[in-house]
Amino acid sequence: MASCMVFACYNVVFGIVVALGSFTGAEAQRAFFVFGDSLVDNGNNNYLATAARADSPPYGIDYPSGRPTGRFSNGYNIPDFISQELGAESTLPYLSPQLDGEKLLVGANFASAGIGILNDTGIQFINIIRIYRQLEYFEEYQQRVSALIGDEATERLVNGALILITLGGNDFVNNYYLVPFSQDPANTIYQIMSRTLSLSIRRF
Ligand SMILES: *[C@@H]1O[C@H](CO)[C@@H](O)[C@H](O)[C@H]1NC(C)=O
DSSP states (O other), rough: OOTTTTTTTOOOOOOEEEEHHHHOSSSSSOOEEEEEEETTTTTTGGGSOOSSOOOOOTTTSSSSSOOOSSBBBSOOHHHHHHHHHHHHHOBBTTOTTTGGGGGGEEEEEEEOOOSSTTTTTTTOOOOHHHHHHHHHHHHHHHHHHHHHHOHHHHHHHHHHHHEEEEEHHHHHIIIITTTTOOOOHHHHHHHHHHHHHHHHTOOO
């Protein structure tokens, strides 16, 4: 793997896919939201002052452009393949200026390399989007979409969306052996998951 760097090389990965609401197939397009770490970051960290970036070769050598994209991969990553299965274009990184207007309706990728379940995971990377911040961006995203298509349509879009959450590896690789007196990840994962789910079904 070209992407075997310290923040991307895991023995333990926590990954779940949550399908919310029932997908009727009648909708024009199902939205897709991605939260997590370098396994699913598709470029957010390129907009941040951090060492956890995939912005130089050999990253991207097998991507259609042959250039680094911010994905911690030689080519596509898992969210790209899921988007392809949905028949959709890849979601844009939330920090991309291109994520605007109609593009917002495809969904968004909030992931940031180096983060974990715990806030003190990845402290050495300084400027990364920790999971609580990814959820704040998700709230902001919903407000932006609401301004575009209205509250009800936004609620339908979010409730019918596919959500991918991939994090946990860095709590071992970039925390357990580095940060003294860290919190227990098992105690906080439930809070984070329930917050994500309650956000995505919140009423307007
Ligand atoms: C992380 O920090 C945020 C903001 O200070 C806080 O709201 C959240 O509860 C913290 N999460 C954990 C798991 O400690």
